[in-house]
Amino acid sequence: MSRLLGSRWTMLIIHHLREPRRYCELQALVGDVNPATFTQRLRLLEQQGLIVRREDPENSRHVEYALTVQGTELLPILDELAAWARKWLLQGA
Incomplete structure (x- = not known):
């Protein structure tokens, strides 16, 4: 899981x-x-249970992605990392 979260994108x-x-x-x-x-x-x-893929029942070519509960629990952590980056990494930019 840590390799996935550290992967680009x-x-x-x-x-x-x-x-x-x-x-x-x-x-x-x-x-x-x-x-x-x-x-x-x-x-x-x-596969890691962080997102779910849903096909449109009327058109299988339309696919939607959404966070699972587990994925949603990462959002506050991402927000804190973004706040830290704004404070410490972007100060002198």
Whole structure:
């Protein structure tokens, strides 16, 4: 789990899943990530129980991702890390 959370893009994906999002919307928010890498991160997050993947019953091509309870519990930690970074890393920038 620690390797997954420390992997590039993982925390950004979790951050942007504060509300459920479709694949393309989430990928656009995350930014310049290779599609294969992005899909791999989503699968790993799903396997670890941090996110859930839901298909639209009317159109299986429409997929939505959302945080699980376990994933949602990471949000306050991410917020604290962001506050720390603003205070200590961006002071002199």
